[in-house]
Amino acid sequence: VSLSAQPRAALEREIALVDLVDRLLGEGVVIAGDITLSVADVDLVYVGLRALITSVGSAEAKGLLGQEVA
């Protein structure tokens, strides 16, 4: 995926999604209960995110990352 061809808003949403997943799945107050997410569900999200972080890390993203992400 060429990031330079990707609209900035879409990239920003995806960066925000990475931060959201880190928080929802790894942070927050834990109350003992049944885990309702399957490992497969979580893996699917993470596979997508790893690819994203890699592409964000590419030099093409350089110009985009100087901007605030809301």
Place this chain on the structure above:
Amino acid sequence: VIEPLAITDRPERPLPVGLEQVRHGGLAGVFVRPGERPPRASPDALWRHERFVEELMRDRAVLPLRYGTGLAGEQVLKAAMTERANEFEELLDLVRGRVELAVRVLDDGPRDRPAPESRSGRDYMESLARRRSRAERARATLEPLEGVALAARRRESSGDDLIRWAFLVERDAVERFRARLDELRASHPELRMTCTGPWPPYSFVSGGQ
């Protein structure tokens, strides 16, 4: 089965449509009753959850709960609130009026990693050491941000980002924080940073678990 979203204060406030709560003293345990399908880790499901928590945050202090937990009923949530009321009240005092900002420093390092076939143990150790020193430089560079924040939590990452940093910031200091970050970007163009938020204070309520 219920899916708990957050512990909040101000249980007398009307709830957004679709949410329910149980009360214990000045605490509310806010939850949804999911339909037949359990929550899935799709981006849509995650954002829907997030929107609910943000909506709650507009007019109350919020302790977001870990996503993907099902409780057998609201009595289970109420029992946890009864048992941990002091802990929850202290955390609510900590986060009231404050938001979380997420800063990530991306790594330029992969380009200096040797190709796997040519990689020796020594190459590997050297590339780890270089990565550690890049992380340390990034950490030192971002330190001034701590002056605008009330608390900071830093994670070194093993992925393509070097550092993930969460800052707890007064709601009305968010612009100041971003201005400070922009100054750091300008003076350190070699560091590629992302900043997202404001988020509910996810990273400041899970201590000790």
